[in-house]
Amino acid sequence: MTTFLVTGGTGTLGRLVAERLREGGHEVRVLTRRSRPYAVDLREGGGALDTALDGVDTVVHCATTPRGGDERAATNLVAAARRAGVAHLVYISIVGVDRVPLGYYRSKLAVERLVEQSGLGWTVLRATQFHDLVVQVLRALTRPPVAVLPAHAEDQPVEVAEVADRLAGLAVGAPAGRVADVGGPEVRTFESLTRAYLEATGRRRRVVRVPLAGKTYRAFRAGGHLAPGRAVGTRTFEEYLAERFGGGQGGRRG
Template identity: 45%
Template sequence: MLVTGASGTLGSAVVPRLQKQGYAVRPMTRSARAGWVTADLRTGDGLAEAVRGVDVIVHLASAPGRPQKTDVEGTRRLMAAARNAGVGHVLYVSIVGIDRVPYPYYRAKLDTEKVVEGSGVPHTIVRATQFHQFAEMLLSALSKPGPVIIDPSWQVQPLDVEDLAEEIAELIGRPAAGKAIEYGGPQVLTFDDLARSWLAARGRKRPIWRLGIPGKVSRALRAGALTTSATPTGSRTWRDYLAEKY
């Protein structure tokens, strides 16, 4: 089993989870690393060798800063190599709401889904909600001026990476779904909820400035475009994450 993006936030949870369940995992990296296969989605170098003899590919690699080259074109190269090698199932991890939020990276992820769907390779697309780590990273960025500046009505559904890793391990044991499946965290929270609990967990008393942030992306977030009603969901909450970290 090949895992792209194996060194990332999700990959670091997926690889040991799959190994624990007895899968022979082949982690993929662009830089030489002992015990890993070296291949580059951006150029195609090493992909044919990486997929040779593989039954399943868990495709996690992504580059938000250059999604056209890595996500869209890189996935096209990967799927062509998978088709040539007779790979039986590609599981691609995407993001809930990419069809509802007008954000360039999300448009690229939607284009990448279309590459997977049109590849002729049996596939499952898993659209996940935002990770706890991403929510905290965004809060940190919004608090750089001093106060935490948020749109209090933005809605998110924080998901634990270990919960998603477990779901991925379940899905690769089933036949390819041939469609997108959504998977989210256990709770939908506003950014007001996130900010207050984050500051409390860290023992910080920074002020929260609540603003109605304009724009199409902001409106989509207020409308819950990054959330899903799909079940099952993950089990570890945002407060669980904060309690363990702080």
């Protein structure tokens, strides 16, 4: 039986990865800032992190935040994993971190480099945006009476459970380096995603597309965050919406 440590193991992805590994009969430790017995702030590290890693074979690193600190957290995790003799470090990243000059993406790319140079056996998987994150963005954009969308923008949302399946499968295998990306089944215009969300939640909004400026917008418009050649996900955005909101005018507001 392999012992796993899943960082961010109560989050959207980490919780599902931990479940998959437990279902496979493995011992799983969940590390977050507040969940005992392995409550650790990775940005601070320390003895509690060493204790959490004692006897661990494989680390699945899902903990992340767009508010900063990912690089410091990864530096501490790698150092502690080396001290503990961890055999395999698995990291989940984002499609386009090397093509889109967004601060959060640059941080994720820097963490990839730390993992690759860690001296540990490593695996890095990149995925497109999860369905629920797209919904969070659309909820904010459609709050006013007029939904202002970036023109010429597309996305490729993927089901988080499918990414969890892939990540857990990689974790139980041998270190594989940078593996093929995981993308959702469809590349969709942002307008079509917005209209699907409005229909599912029973909302009526005027939709206006506005061209934006800047390097980040140009990179998104060019599809730097997409993986059309890796559209391996199967669950569509509409299927996700139907389950979450009940489908159409009678659905929950969200």
